[in-house]
Amino acid sequence: xxxxxxxxxxxxxxxxxxxxxxxxxxxxxxxxxxxxxxxxxxxxxxxxxxxxxxxxxxxxxxxxxxxxxxxxxxxxxxxxxxxxxxxxxxxxxxxxxxxxxxxxxxxxxxxxxxxxxxxxxxxxxxxxxxxxxxxxxxxxxxxxxxxxxxxxxxxxxxxxxxxxxxxxxxxxxxxxxxxxxxxxxxxxxxxxxxxxxxxxxxxxxxxxxxxxxxxxxxxxxxxxxxxxxxxxxxxxxxxxxxxxxxxxxxxxxxxxxxxxxxxxxxxxxxxxxxxxxxxxxxxxxxxxxxxxxxxxxxxxxxxxxxxxxxxxxxxxxxxxxxxxxxxxxxx
Amino acid sequence: xxxxxxxxxxxxxxxxxxxxxxxxxxxxxxxxxxxxxxxxxxxxxxxxxxxxxxxxxxxxxxxxxxxxxxxxxxxxxxxxxxxxxxxxxxxxxxxxxxxxxxxxxxxxxxxxxxxxxxxxxxxxxxxxxxxxxxxxxxxxxxxxxxxxxxxxxxxxxxxxxxxxxxxxxxxxxxxxxxxxxxxxxxxxxxxxxxxxxxxxxxxxxxxxxxxxxxxxxxxxxxxxxxxxxxxxxxxxxxxxxxxxxxxxxxx
Ligand code: SF4
Ligand code: SF4
Ligand code: SF4
Ligand code: SF4
Numbered sequence: 001x002x003x004x005x006x007x008x009x010x011x012x013x014x015x016x017x018x019x020x021x022x023x024x025x026x027x028x029x030x031x032x033x034x035x036x037x038x039x040x041x042x043x044x045x046x047x048x049x050x051x052x053x054x055x056x057x058x059x060x061x062x063x064x065x066x067x068x069x070x071x072x073x074x075x076x077x078x079x080x081x082x083x084x085x086x087x088x089x090x091x092x093x094x095x096x097x098x099x100x101x102x103x104x105x106x107x108x109x110x111x112x113x114x115x116x117x118x119x120x121x122x123x124x125x126x127x128x129x130x131x132x133x134x135x136x137x138x139x140x141x142x143x144x145x146x147x148x149x150x151x152x153x154x155x156x157x158x159x160x161x162x163x164x165x166x167x168x169x170x171x172x173x174x175x176x177x178x179x180x181x182x183x184x185x186x187x188x189x190x191x192x193x194x195x196x197x198x199x200x201x202x203x204x205x206x207x208x209x210x211x212x213x214x215x216x217x218x219x220x221x222x223x224x225x226x227x228x229x230x231x232x233x234x235x236x237x238x239x240x241x242x243x244x245x246x247x248x249x250x251x252x253x254x255x256x257x258x259x260x261x262x263x264x265x266x267x268x269x270x271x272x273x274x275x276x277x278x279x280x281x282x283x284x285x286x287x288x289x290x291x292x293x294x295x296x297x298x299x300x301x302x303x304x305x306x307x308x309x310x311x312x313x314x315x316x317x318x319x320x321x322x323x324x325x326x327x328x329x330x331x
Numbered sequence: 332x333x334x335x336x337x338x339x340x341x342x343x344x345x346x347x348x349x350x351x352x353x354x355x356x357x358x359x360x361x362x363x364x365x366x367x368x369x370x371x372x373x374x375x376x377x378x379x380x381x382x383x384x385x386x387x388x389x390x391x392x393x394x395x396x397x398x399x400x401x402x403x404x405x406x407x408x409x410x411x412x413x414x415x416x417x418x419x420x421x422x423x424x425x426x427x428x429x430x431x432x433x434x435x436x437x438x439x440x441x442x443x444x445x446x447x448x449x450x451x452x453x454x455x456x457x458x459x460x461x462x463x464x465x466x467x468x469x470x471x472x473x474x475x476x477x478x479x480x481x482x483x484x485x486x487x488x489x490x491x492x493x494x495x496x497x498x499x500x501x502x503x504x505x506x507x508x509x510x511x512x513x514x515x516x517x518x519x520x521x522x523x524x525x526x527x528x529x530x531x532x533x534x535x536x537x538x539x540x541x542x543x544x545x546x547x548x549x550x551x552x553x554x555x556x557x558x559x560x561x562x563x564x565x566x567x568x569x570x571x572x573x574x575x576x577x578x579x580x581x582x
Contacts, residue, residue, distance in 0.1 A: 004398075029506065032505065032506040032533065033506055034333060034505070034506050036504045054501070054502050054504050055501070055502070064502035064503075065502070145373075162548055203501075203551035205380065219582075220549075220550065220581060221497070221547075221550045221553075222547065222550070223497075223520075223547045223551060224494070224495065224519075224543075224545060225494070225497035225498065225501075225518070225519045226494050226498035226501065227493055227497060227501045228495055230501045230502055231501060239492070241489075241490050241492075243481065243482075243489060244478075244482060244484065244485055245481055245482045246358055246361045246365065246480060246481045246484070248365060248476060248481075248484045248485070256492070257502060259494070259498070262389065262493070262494050262542075263493065263545050264492075264493050264494075269333050277582070278582060306486055309508070310505070311501070313497075313507070313509055313510055313554065314550060314554055315521060322448050330445065
């Protein structure tokens with residue numbers, strides 16, 4: 001028996017203690033009715049029952065628009081001072097934790113992105129179990145309690161079962177002890193999802209659905225609005241632009257979210273484009289999400305959060321590709 | 332650094348774009364110091380185009396013989412011509428009624444005096460001359476105008492994103508008025524750069540910045556029709572700032 005039970009009515013105390021570890025952020029409902037990660041504080045309700053936020057927590061690691069370099073004629077290039085405040089992100093669903101774990105692979109493995117690393121190091125992740133809705137297809141991803149989070153909260157009718165996975169998590173748990181009760185650890189629940197299984201199989205066999213008629217159909221409808229990647233927890237494509245200042249001496253370099261369905265994504269100097277048509281861009285998106293390329297070859301980077309299915313104004317859903325092939329197999 | 336010589340002119344328009352420049356109060360001293368402003372009827376008493384100009388920045392559509400004369404004169408004396416604002420780039424508000432008879436329109440406003448008017452359908456600059464760069468917007472964003480001036484100091488043009496308003500709107504975590512409220516938001520078709528100003532305060536995108544690269548006009552039209560908006564209402568909304576949409580265009 002360990003002290004690991006947090007009663008639902010102790011949430012306020014819990015958040016108060018968490019706030020002593022750093023700036024506390026979590027999912028809230030904004031004034032306009034959007035679920036979003038925001039700073040928490042007195043009078044701001046943490047959403048404990050939410051399906052998904054519009055923008056995933058990647059914004060804490062890769063802000064939508066970020067100054068990554070300064071230049072001045074007299075001092076040359078200078079990186080922005082990485083004074084990142086300690087931030088506690090509470091209430092992350094397993095898909096979002098998995099999303100961050102994937103971004104860690106991209107930005108901190110073979111080539112480390114210093115800004116990403118500074119922000120990641122300052123981040124404490126507190127996971128929260130969830131109930132899938134009709135858009136989710138994470139499969140048993142949700143059952144895994146670790147995914148690199150520091151502390152995980154598994155919900156049961158009257159309490160949360162806390163489990164720490166890292167020294168950071170342990171330190172928090174220790175400080176929480178006075179408000180916790182004793183209990184048995186809950187067994188991880190297991191969740192199956194046919195779609196998640198179909199995706200895994202397709203990925204393993206290197207499926208590309210070359211012959212599907214859906215590509216043309218998607219391309220005809222897509223507005224290139226960008227939402228599907230901006231809202232995806234594992235899309236990390238960015239564009240780099242530089243803007244000089246009016247002084248004629250200083251310049252800054254921006255990094256901004258990009259989407260492979262934009263025309264510019266595959267365009268290089270001289271106007272040559274590697275992916276001229278929307279069809280080609282959809283193939284590319286599919287291949288990156290489900291087959292992976294470069295150092296992430298073989299990793300399915302879609303974590304099944306369902307955001308792209310919710311936010312597409314014309315209802316484009318790449319899962320139809322997998323469904324179509326399942327249908328074909330049926331007699 | 333050699334000071335670029337610039338000219339700033341307004342044709343058929345409301346002067347709002349030129350005012351955007353005058354509204355850059357903080358930066359004006361710096362601009363005055365770094366550029367030689369040779370021609371700027373809105374801001375200078377002297378009103379002559381005197382010699383070769385590096386950059387001419389032109390607001391407004393072309394709708395009169397005198398508009399055309401100024402435009403030609405500027406084009407002939409400048410190295411770079413920059414279209415400033417939606418009217419100069421796309422026709423804008425002035426061109427909203429271009430599918431109706433100019434004569435009738437003039438008659439409605441000026442009565443019998445209309446016969447004396449020398450006016451034709453307002454057209455964007457590129458119908459008459461080559462333009463080298465454009466800053467869209469009704470009015471343009473201060474930031475894009477300043478970034479352009481800063482780039483001109485270095486002898487180049489800035490790169491602006493070519494995605495639609497939705498991208499900035501989503502990044503700002505706004506409620507989508509098109510999906511969640513079934514409003515006729517033009518965001519997916521319109522060039523970003525405004526940081527989704529209107530949707531951020533709950534107002535649907537009116538399209539003031541003109542078409543985005545590869546606008547999927549046909550798909551947006553289908554979407555609006557499916558949501559139950561009548562076609563003529565959609566068309567009238569869409570051509571408020573740009574009368575020449577190709578409703579069949581998909582990319
Ligand atoms: S290539 Fe496309 S799918 Fe892959 S990360 Fe970039 S935007 Fe996302
Ligand atoms: S591709 Fe869609 S469902 Fe998969 S992780 Fe990205 S937003 Fe979520
Ligand atoms: S959300 Fe839909 S319409 Fe927008 S870019 Fe993605 S697929 Fe295209
Ligand atoms: S509110 Fe308008 S601009 Fe914003 S995402 Fe929706 S359609 Fe696009």
